[in-house]
Amino acid sequence: xxxxxxxxxxxxxxxxxxxxxxxxxxxxxxxxxxxxxxxxxxxxxxxxxxxxxxxxxxxxxxxxxxxxxxxxxxxxxxxxxxxxxxxxxxxxxxxxxxxxxxxxxxxxxxxxxxxxxxxxxxxxxxxxxxxxxxxxxxxxxxxxxxxxxxxxxxxxxxxxxxxxxxxxxxxxxxxxxxxxxxxxxxxxxxxxxxxxxxxxxxxxxxxx
Amino acid sequence: xxxxxxxxxxxxxxxxxxxxxxxxxxxxxxxxxxxxxxxxxxxxxxxxxxxxxxxxxxxxxxxxxxxxxxxxxxxxxxxxxxxxxxxxxxxxxxxxxxxxxxxxxxxxxxxxxxxxxxxxxxxxxxxxxxxxxxxxxxxxxxxxxxxxxxxxxxxxxxxxxxxxxxxxxxxxxxxxxxxxxxxxxxxxxxxxxxxxxxxxxxxxxxxx
Numbered sequence: 001x002x003x004x005x006x007x008x009x010x011x012x013x014x015x016x017x018x019x020x021x022x023x024x025x026x027x028x029x030x031x032x033x034x035x036x037x038x039x040x041x042x043x044x045x046x047x048x049x050x051x052x053x054x055x056x057x058x059x060x061x062x063x064x065x066x067x068x069x070x071x072x073x074x075x076x077x078x079x080x081x082x083x084x085x086x087x088x089x090x091x092x093x094x095x096x097x098x099x100x101x102x103x104x105x106x107x108x109x110x111x112x113x114x115x116x117x118x119x120x121x122x123x124x125x126x127x128x129x130x131x132x133x134x135x136x137x138x139x140x141x142x143x144x145x146x147x148x149x150x151x152x153x154x155x156x157x158x159x160x161x162x163x164x165x166x167x168x169x170x171x172x173x174x175x176x177x178x179x180x181x182x183x184x185x186x187x188x189x190x191x192x193x194x195x196x197x198x199x200x201x202x203x204x205x206x207x208x
Numbered sequence: 209x210x211x212x213x214x215x216x217x218x219x220x221x222x223x224x225x226x227x228x229x230x231x232x233x234x235x236x237x238x239x240x241x242x243x244x245x246x247x248x249x250x251x252x253x254x255x256x257x258x259x260x261x262x263x264x265x266x267x268x269x270x271x272x273x274x275x276x277x278x279x280x281x282x283x284x285x286x287x288x289x290x291x292x293x294x295x296x297x298x299x300x301x302x303x304x305x306x307x308x309x310x311x312x313x314x315x316x317x318x319x320x321x322x323x324x325x326x327x328x329x330x331x332x333x334x335x336x337x338x339x340x341x342x343x344x345x346x347x348x349x350x351x352x353x354x355x356x357x358x359x360x361x362x363x364x365x366x367x368x369x370x371x372x373x374x375x376x377x378x379x380x381x382x383x384x385x386x387x388x389x390x391x392x393x394x395x396x397x398x399x400x401x402x403x404x405x406x407x408x409x410x411x412x413x414x415x416x
Contacts, residue, residue, distance in 0.1 A: 079411055079412050094302055094305050108405075198399060199316045199383065201224065206356070
């Protein structure tokens with residue numbers, strides 16, 4: 001069995017997909033799924049699915065497939081989705097509000113706990129039940145709420161400032177949705193989600 | 209020199225990053241950049257940068273680095289960013305509106321040309337100057353405007369329907385921001401942007 005701590009990121013992304021598919025199967029009352037059914041649900045090949053799981057010592061049974069509940073719990077353990085991950089969202093613009101209201105986050109046990117913006121007109125309003133607070137209070141509030149995860153949906157020009165404030169408040173994991181590069185101390189981690197780059201990747205394949 | 213048509217997706221994503229950095233350097237009037245400066249700007253290692261470019265026969269000059277304008281034009285050619293890519297956006301909710309207004313899309317020569325929604329209250333309103341049109345008209349309007357690219361920002365439950373309508377209207381490239389799996393004919397391509405999965409990937413690294 002491979003060491004969980006060194007799972008490559010593309011594998012983690014696929015595990016997140018399987019986790020979602022298995023949750024949907026549970027809701028439908030499905031108890032077993034085979035790799036061909038997984039392929040039909042999510043478009044990842046049956047061979048890739050089997051290979052990914054074999055790294056963790058998980059094997060389907062011939063003719064039966066995989067036990068949905070058991071496999072889902074196993075993936076939750078690998079991805080640390082077996083605990084609630086409370087996070088702060090910095091930036092309550094369109095993207096921030098879209099994220100705050102996105103139902104898919106609950107699937108991954110992420111819980112929006114605080115929401116910040118610098119715009120005085122927005123402060124005090126609520127998005128999905130969470131009040132928008134003044135960004136000046138980020139360090140204190142994050143420390144008070146013991147939040148270690150910050151998600152940045154501010155304009156790129158404010159990304160570094162937002163990240164610095166979050167880290168001052170004790171954040172160690174930053175999910176950066178801005179196009180800016182953010183510098184953090186050694187003991188912190190940033191993951192950049194640059195979805196506009198996906199347009200450039202797509203463009204490469206466009207023939208006309 | 210490698211064949212451009214088989215560039216791995218992680219390389220394409222990094223090329224998109226270099227392209228952005230080089231554009232910013234041009235705006236600042238910088239004529240040359242070396243790989244260490246690229247690393248400082250975007251966090252991708254100098255060694256990785258040199259390796260990526262060497263696949264395309266691009267070499268920096270010792271002591272001078274890379275010519276910003278020339279390298280940017282070369283990457284634009286590889287990524288097909290040397291032409292305008294007009295696209296339709298289906299779904300004018302928060303995420304759709306965030307994308308419609310996102311300044312970064314212009315950096316990659318993507319031009320929002322039509323915007324659709326099923327919500328009668330939204331139809332006729334404008335986002336970033338583009339009028340929201342009735343989703344019932346997708347096939348006709350996409351054909352009329354000769355749009356081959358559709359970006360889906362509808363709820364997951366409507367993704368297949370939106371994709372089918374776009375393909376009926378001549379779309380061949382789909383960028384799917386919904387959590388749903390979308391099935392398309394053989395001659396079409398879908399890229400899934402499941403940004404919530406990035407939360408799950410992050411969670412794997414969270415220790416407490």
